[in-house]
Amino acid sequence: MIPLHQQTIDAAEIAAALGYTSSYFLRLVSSLTDRHGMPQRLPGRKRWSRPAIEQWLKSYGATTTTPAQTTLPPTIAAQRQALHEAYAGARA
Template identity: 45%
Template sequence: MTPLTVLPIMEAAEIASRLGWKRSSFLRKRVQLEADGFPTMLPGRFGRWDRAAIDRWFRHHDEIKRLAAANLNQPLRIAFDRARLTELFAQGASA
C-alpha cells in the first residue's frame, strides 16, 4: 500500500488577497482567469487549488507584466501569448 500524498493547498480567500481582490470577486472572475491559463480547482475540493500551480501562475503572470511594461507599444495579450507559447515549447523540448 502506498502512502497518500498531501498537496499543499491554497484557498480562494488567499488567492484573492494576492490578486488584491475580494474572495467573491475572485470566484466570479475565476472562469475567465482559467480561460487565460489560471490553474483549475482541485477535483472534489471546492475553493481549493494546488499551491505550487498557483505560485507558478503568479510568477508567470508577473513576468508577463514585466515584459509588457518593458515594451509599452506591445499589447499585453501578445506578450501573454508569446510567453505562454515559449513555455509550452520548452515543456515539449524537455519531454
C-alpha cells in the same frame, strides 16, 4: 511529509495575492482559467494546488505588470488631430 492544508490554497488566499476581494476573484475564476492559464481547481474541492498557483502567480504577475502604452502611435495621433481640426474647427 507536508500537511495537506499546506499543499493547497483556497480562494481567499489567491484573491489576496492578486489584490482582489474573494467574491470578485470567484467571479473571475473561469476567465482566469480559460484566458490566463490559471490552474484548475482540485477535483471535488474548493481549493487549488499551492505549488501550481504560486508558479502561475509568478508568470501572471509578469504579464499583468507590463506598463500600458500611454501615447498613441504617430499615425493615430495625426489622424485624431486632423479629425479634431476638421470637425471641432467647423463649429468655431
